[in-house]
Amino acid sequence: MKERFDYGQNPDKTEGGELISSYGCDHMTADAEFLLSKAKYKAVTGREQRRDADVLCYQIRQSFKPGEITPEEANHIGYETAMRWTKGKYAFFVATHTDKAHIHNHIYYNSTSLDCTRKFRDFIGSGRAVRRLSDRICLENDLSVITNPKLHSKGRFLHYGAWLGTERQPPYKEQLRLAINEALAKRPADFDDFLRLMEASGFTVKHGRGGVISFLVPGQERATRLRATTLGDGYDPEDIKAVIAGERPLPEQPVPAPAAPRRVNLIVDIQERLRSGKGAAHARWAKVYNLKQMAAALQFMQEQNITEYDQLSAKAENAVSRFHTLTEQLRRTEADLSVTSELMGAVVRYAKTRPVFDGYKATKYSRKYLAEHEAELADYRAAKATMGELLGGEKLPKMAELKEKRRQLAAQKKALYTEYRSAQEEMRQAVAVKANIDHLLGVTDGQRKKEQER
Incomplete structure (x- = not known):
């Protein structure tokens, strides 16, 4: 003992x-x-x-x-x-x-x-x-x-x-990346020396057409190419040669993404399923499924420190309100970005075609000149019309100002979109948890079902 x-x-x-x-x-x-x-x-x-x-x-x-x-x-x-x-x-x-x-x-x-x-x-x-x-x-x-x-x-x-399966070997690509890093850590003299180290560690080196290098991991049926699109950044042959020459550090192993949190889904109405023709096996599955969803709902409430039903209702309402607010902000930002980009394009077209129009004006609107430059003049008119419509009588800003505005709007859109996705998931979780708790408490009526569907 x-x-x-x-x-x-x-x-x-x-x-x-x-x-x-x-x-x-x-x-x-x-x-x-x-x-x-x-x-x-x-x-x-x-x-x-x-x-x-x-x-x-x-x-x-x-x-x-x-x-x-x-x-x-x-x-x-x-x-x-x-x-x-x-x-x-x-x-x-x-x-x-x-x-x-x-x-x-x-x-x-x-x-x-x-x-x-x-x-x-x-x-x-x-x-x-x-x-x-x-x-x-x-x-x-x-x-x-x-x-x-x-x-x-x-x-x-x-x-x-x-x-x-945790006692099994890691994926072939991961084994290959580890072996490459270990071979490079031994400071090979050149690329051929690096390939010899890979062979000595048990990997089969294959030379394809055009100088393509592939490795066959022990137990693998299909070889894996040595390239960044397959193994990740830093694993191209040129990258390997740069590491050997001391021009760049060893490539970093990609860090696996953390497991995504479990999403709370709506529980299944077992009686309704049975009335629709489902059998006893489905009912047994539904009971286990509902237990999991209620356990997930309980975990959500514990993490959010929710102990009262009113708190849960307020949480769901706030989540929905925040999601719709961010949706509107994102829509306005995308609209402003679209307008700015369109205005910049119109300004560029206007600047390119303005000399053609000045030439047309200098010829006192010659029909011959018009026939020769009809496409450029049409672009000029369209660009001028677009600028007038988008500016609404305001002074045309400088191109540098438009570029800065577009950069700021693009950064704002990126930040809003990240927040939007988070708010969307939070809303889905909160609404699903509330719906499950409503079902558990037996307070789900026709009106609540309509609200839920909406």
């Missing part, structure tokens, strides 16, 4: 012991406390089990999807899982490990109760029961769960790392 506890409390895995929480015991002396409780159990009850048949403690391992949770949140969820599983009657401690691709908890709980009058008895199906409890807590915290757990040949659930 001490050996298992030492593994769970390893400082290298728990960020120096910061990711350990306990209940009813001190995790540093848990092994001694667990054994002491068993001695008290014998003294209180007079019962004693054979040494080879007695269970000293139980362990639960709980893993999470990479990129979806922080170590502190994982430890909190592990603590909640242990508390609800043991109902607060058994001492336990939770150690959160961060040394793998997926954050995971090791939960150790005593087999003897805190009052030393009973022992925890494992039962048939306890593994499924603890999995259901863990899934429920994860859903309540807007986390992913394994919807179809896979079994190996012995009938037990697969190790989470094997199920998720």
